[in-house]
Amino acid sequence: MKLVRYGEPGQEKPGLIDSAGTLRDLSAHVGDITGAVLSDAALERLRALDPASLPAVQGNPRFGPCVGQIGKMCCIGLNYSDHAAETGAQIPEHPILFMKATSAIVGPNDTVVMPRGSKATDWEIELGVVIGKTAKYVSEADALDHVAGYCIVNDVSERDFQNKLTGQWTKGKSCDTFGPTGPWLVTRDEVADPQNLAMALDVNGQRRQTGNTSTMIFNVRQIIAHLSSLFTLHPGDVIATGTPPGVGLGMKPQPVFLKAGDVMELTIEGLGQQRQTVKADD
Template structure:
């Protein structure tokens, strides 16, 4: 299934994309696409519905983030060897974890705001993993059974805030609108292998990032297993699993960052497309 949330910010309704690509309303069957709706049993219940009987949503409504009520928004840094190389960083021995504030979450096509005093806004196309059942002390072999589905995440970053303000990377990762998620949450039964997905990001029509999840240093299963040894992963938690090379920070001989009016377009195989325009925050 391709689960979505559509409507104005704060008023989103649950829906799904049917086999013909049409948007269908799920409001009569689930309150929202939250962690409570992402267990295997709940997903099986929704999967059993006759989609042809669900109300058809006409027009082109705004898409919200494809999961609501996110408890933890976790990100894995430097998880592609060629991206680590372009930033001059060593290959990590263990997954590098930082957190992104849930207040950064927006819809896949919402405007991204450039914060005040910002000069180094950057982009990162990433495979997002949404947890469906609690995961604590799980093995790599069983890790993927705890996944509800997958989505696109743009880990928008302010590099000066991230690297030059004393403290954690979180400072440069959590600005308002820096967490577009969606458009769809594609349930795990429709993603045969999360380690074989092509991905790309364009800025103003120019290809900046091209990659494949096969080149991750730590696989999705390894990441889930590792994190679950440290704390419980709860339904609705989101993990952004790292980005391939081509970020603005890594452009030689001089980094190239984003400006107001720039357009980002992100794709991951089977997971849809995001498009965001940047604006200067007031």
């Protein structure tokens, strides 16, 4: 299934995309697409519905983040060997973890707003993993059983805030609008192998990032096992699993960053597409 949330910010309704690409309303069956409806049993009940029996949604409504009420967004840094190389960083011994504030999370096509003083806002396409079952001390072998599905995340980053302001990476990762998520949550039964998904990001029609999840340093199983050994992952939590090479920070001979009016377009195989226009904060 492809589960979505559509409507104006704060008023999103639950829906699904049927096999013909039609948006169908799920409001009669669930209140929202949150962790409460992402268990295997709950998803199976939704899967049993006849999509043709669900009301078709007219027009072209906005898509919100594909998961509502996200408890935490865990982000893995430097998780592609070629991305680590382009930034001059060493391969980490363990997954690098930082958190993105949930207030940064927006819809897949919402405007990305560069904060005041920003000179180094950058793009990062990432595979998002949505937890469906509580995970604590989970083994690698069992890790994927705790996944509800997958989505696209743009881990937008302000590099000066991230690297030059005293403190943690979170400063450059959590600015408002810096977490476009969606357009839909694709349930895990429709993703045969999360470690073999092609990824691409364009800025103003020019390809910047090309990659595949097969080149992750730590795969999805390893990430879930590691994080769940440190703290509990709850249904509805999202893990952004790192970005392939091609970020603005790593461009040669000098970095290239976003400016007002730029357009980012992101795709991950089987997970849809995002499109964001960039503006400066007032």
